[in-house]
Amino acid sequence: EDQVTQSPEALRLQEGESSSLNCSYTVSGLRGLFWYRQDPGKGPEFLFTLYSAGEEKEKERLKATLTKKESFLHITAPKPEDSATYLCAVNSGGGADGLTFGKGTHLIIQP
Amino acid sequence: DAGITQSPRHKVTETGTPVTLRCHQTENHRYMYWYRQDPGHGLRLIHYSYGVKDTDKGEVSDGYSVSRSKTEDFLLTLESATSSQTSVYFCAISGQGANYGYTFGSGTRLTVV
Numbered sequence: 001e002d003q004v005t006q007s008p009e010a011l012r013l014q015e016g017e018s019s020s021l022n023c024s025y026t027v028s029g030l031r032g033l034f035w036y037r038q039d040p041g042k043g044p045e046f047l048f049t050l051y052s053a054g055e056e057k058e059k060e061r062l063k064a065t066l067t068k069k070e071s072f073l074h075i076t077a078p079k080p081e082d083s084a085t086y087l088c089a090v091n092s093g094g095g096a097d098g099l100t101f102g103k104g105t106h107l108i109i110q111p
Numbered sequence: 112d113a114g115i116t117q118s119p120r121h122k123v124t125e126t127g128t129p130v131t132l133r134c135h136q137t138e139n140h141r142y143m144y145w146y147r148q149d150p151g152h153g154l155r156l157i158h159y160s161y162g163v164k165d166t167d168k169g170e171v172s173d174g175y176s177v178s179r180s181k182t183e184d185f186l187l188t189l190e191s192a193t194s195s196q197t198s199v200y201f202c203a204i205s206g207q208g209a210n211y212g213y214t215f216g217s218g219t220r221l222t223v224v
Contacts, residue, residue: 004153034212041217041218042217042218043201043203043215043216043217043218044154044201044213044215045215046212046213046214049211049212087153087154089153089154097159097167098144098156098159098169098170099154099156099213100153100170101153101154101155102153103151103152103153104153
């Protein structure tokens, strides 16, 4: 059974204070690891897909990295608008059969 | 959310009544999914569809059924609602399957009293 564990559950940072969110996973065979952002009252918004260890992707102040056991979402010089819940998910089956999500990290950036 | 609409946005229903949630897409995507989101849990897959009339069960399918008679519509039915089905339900679509990223709807908040 696939498992995804995200840490910390919640993180409060000052504006401009860089940090990282962790996603540890256990899967039988990783087909893809995903990061989503979710704002209150809204559906998750797709950020990145990573497919193999060593891969990195960037978007604005966010950078996602992947190893064989975990992924990190690095946030550089965050702004208040980066406040959201960040979700990690894995796909071990490919195709249409859905993703396994972690519980998320609730990130608050204070001005 | 562009291209995907869920209805209703909010619903309160009584235990034992049937409830149908609707997901409508205008993207002509092949794959559609229903997830539920509860405090203390990640998003959990209920059912998914990989084409018209082609559906399959997810992790938490007990008490739920789905139908897809047209590409654009994916219906989730709670045959006899229970309090444990109080949740936020999200529909997602993908043109090429789960491994290529989803577009999620805005969700339906369902309360069973």
